[in-house]
Amino acid sequence: MYRTLGRRHHTVEDGLARLEITPEDVDYLVFDHLHTQDIRRRVGTTAAQPDLGGPLQPYFPNAKLVAQRDEVAAMSVLHPLQRQWYQPGRFHDLRSEAIMSIAGGVLLGPGVAILPTQATSSATKPSC
Numbered sequence: 001m002y003r004t005l006g007r008r009h010h011t012v013e014d015g016l017a018r019l020e021i022t023p024e025d026v027d028y029l030v031f032d033h034l035h036t037q038d039i040r041r042r043v044g045t046t047a048a049q050p051d052l053g054g055p056l057q058p059y060f061p062n063a064k065l066v067a068q069r070d071e072v073a074a075m076s077v078l079h080p081l082q083r084q085w086y087q088p089g090r091f092h093d094l095r096s097e098a099i100m101s102i103a104g105g106v107l108l109g110p111g112v113a114i115l116p117t118q119a120t121s122s123a124t125k126p127s128c
Helices: 010-016 069-074
Strands: 028-030 064-068 098-104 106-109 112-113
Touching: 064 069, 069 098
Parallel strands: 028 064, 064 098
Antiparallel strands: 106 112
């Protein structure tokens, strides 16, 4: 079925190797939203993970996960119908120093900005 519906090009690890980028070279991780994301292997954990064994070392040891503050906060108070999509248990033991919570738009560097596409309660105007 996968051959019919999609095509796997390469893994993150393979893509970085092709570009000659090491995991240590990566400064930021950004997802368009957090639901369905399991980022524990990417940023590491502070406690043992029942489904993955002991505490996980981060694949990207120097990277910060950039996420909207409201979305990170919402992980602890999800509506029961959202739980299957947001996987809140996957965010309990993340390394706090690996999370960069933002509110609204943020300029990460020359030509790279994060801009929200809908307003949130704390995101009134970009801080770029």
